[in-house]
Amino acid sequence: MHEMSLVEGIRAIVEDQSHTHAFTRVTRLRLEIGRFAGVEKQALEFAWDEVMRGCVAEGAKLEIIVLPGQAMCFDCARMIEINDRFDPCPLCGGGKLLPQGGNEMRIKDMEVL
Amino acid sequence: MCAVCGCHDVPTFDAKPAMLPFANVLAQPAKPLFQNDKHNYHYGKGAAEVSVPGMSQARLIEVETAILSKNDALAAGNRRVLTALRVLALNLVSSPGSGKTTLLCRTIEALGDAPLAVIEGDQQTSNDADRIRATGAKAIQINTGKGCHLDAQMVGHAMDDLRPRPNSYLFIENVGNLVCPAGFDLGEDAKVAILSVTEGEDKPLKYPDIFTAAKLAILTKIDLAPHCDADLDAYDANLRRVNPKIDILRLSSRTGEGMAGWLDWLKTHLAAKA
Numbered sequence: 001m002h003e004m005s006l007v008e009g010i011r012a013i014v015e016d017q018s019h020t021h022a023f024t025r026v027t028r029l030r031l032e033i034g035r036f037a038g039v040e041k042q043a044l045e046f047a048w049d050e051v052m053r054g055c056v057a058e059g060a061k062l063e064i065i066v067l068p069g070q071a072m073c074f075d076c077a078r079m080i081e082i083n084d085r086f087d088p089c090p091l092c093g094g095g096k097l098l099p100q101g102g103n104e105m106r107i108k109d110m111e112v113l
Numbered sequence: 114m115c116a117v118c119g120c121h122d123v124p125t126f127d128a129k130p131a132m133l134p135f136a137n138v139l140a141q142p143a144k145p146l147f148q149n150d151k152h153n154y155h156y157g158k159g160a161a162e163v164s165v166p167g168m169s170q171a172r173l174i175e176v177e178t179a180i181l182s183k184n185d186a187l188a189a190g191n192r193r194v195l196t197a198l199r200v201l202a203l204n205l206v207s208s209p210g211s212g213k214t215t216l217l218c219r220t221i222e223a224l225g226d227a228p229l230a231v232i233e234g235d236q237q238t239s240n241d242a243d244r245i246r247a248t249g250a251k252a253i254q255i256n257t258g259k260g261c262h263l264d265a266q267m268v269g270h271a272m273d274d275l276r277p278r279p280n281s282y283l284f285i286e287n288v289g290n291l292v293c294p295a296g297f298d299l300g301e302d303a304k305v306a307i308l309s310v311t312e313g314e315d316k317p318l319k320y321p322d323i324f325t326a327a328k329l330a331i332l333t334k335i336d337l338a339p340h341c342d343a344d345l346d347a348y349d350a351n352l353r354r355v356n357p358k359i360d361i362l363r364l365s366s367r368t369g370e371g372m373a374g375w376l377d378w379l380k381t382h383l384a385a386k387a
């Protein structure tokens with residue numbers, strides 16, 4: 001995923017919220033990122049400082065909550081939880097897995113002044 | 114005629130950010146976002162910063178909003194229009210040079226007078242739209258500037274100008290990139306991943322997201338398979354490993370081998386929209 005675009009998206013949402021909720025500064029922001037969302041934490045943090053400069057979230061602390069990866073196993077037809085995209089099915093050892101959850105990219109909440 | 118400025122050339126969408134890097138991405142739909150300057154759309158920034166009275170105490174705001182929610186909402190709008198018009202919209206994704214435009218040109222020739230339109234996405238140049246227009250088809254070029262993918266807003270504006278006909282095909286050639294086009298819904302019916310046999314059998318494993326998001330994978334340039342020791346079954350196996358439900362077709366735009374299967378796929382899926 002393109003972390004720079006994602007942080008641009010976060011910034012747009014934060015700026016919207018600053019109008020509706022009347023705040024001038026974000027001190028902390030929590031993201032929920034699915035294990036399969038393909039988001040690199042380091043790249044996100046790098047883009048964060050760059051993109052947030054000059055907006056209400058400049059200097060805000062970024063916290064990332066990793067959500068589990070879920071997949072449908074096409075061998076045993078059950079929903080399973082896996083850590084890595086290419087892990088085998090923990091129930092039957094099958095390798096044909098279609099990710100179902102784990103692509104989430106959400107702003108959970110933020111602490112504002 | 115260009116719906117924006119009344120000129121007779123097909124406009125170029127210039128999404129080059131005016132001030133901020135990547136400002137075009139996910140900009141707010143409700144406000145005017147771009148200025149029309151003759152044939153170019155300049156994607157810019159939305160509202161200016163508004164100062165609000167400061168609050169003395171920190172408070173927690175529950176946001177619970179998807180980061181790409183603005184793009185997703187715009188994509189849903191595009192999809193409503195396309196559904197109402199019974200247009201089959203396909204988002205063609207691949208790495209640069211795998212053969213998207215060549216396949217589109219051959220497809221347009223093979224479809225004869227079936228109504229269709231094309232949206233071309235590239236960082237720079239109108240080369241691909243020019244190639245499409247040379248076949249007689251309607252095409253709009255979107256230049257994304259630094260942007261490495263099309264987003265739903267760009268496609269929505271291009272649709273406004275293209276005005277796809279009812280029961281037609283809309284082909285959207287995305288920027289050559291196997292990474293972020295996977296995450297940006299444009300409102301299409303399906304992503305079609307093009308993979309040429311010179312790229313290596315392990316590409317689906319290296320870039321799984323795009324192949325997981327695709328409904329169909331087209332293994333192309335099969336005329337070259339003997340020259341580069343390509344193992345076509347290994348391509349299939351790796352595609353199925355990352356997406357057990359994916360449809361796979363093999364073809365060569367150069368020799369025409371396998372084109373019939375692709376045309377059948379298109380006709381079946383267009384009929385399903387009716």
Ligand SMILES: Nc1nc2c(ncn2[C@@H]2O[C@H](COP(=O)(O)OP(=O)(O)OP(=O)(O)O)[C@@H](O)[C@H]2O)c(=O)[nH]1
Binds near residue numbers: 214289333
């Ligand atoms: N041998 C052979 N060459 C092909 C085939 N399809 C495309 N090519 C060649 O591959 C090169 C790239 O083709 P394009 O159609 O421009 O590829 P593209 O995916 O549109 O490229 P970008 O838009 O720049 O990402 C050209 O030289 C084509 O002639 C094919 O089926 N066989």
Ligand SMILES: [Mg+2]
Binds near residue numbers: 215
């Ligand atoms: Mg092209």
Ligand SMILES: [Zn+2]
Binds near residue numbers: 073074089092
């Ligand atoms: Zn299993």
Ligand SMILES: [Zn+2]
Binds near residue numbers: 262293
């Ligand atoms: Zn991108």
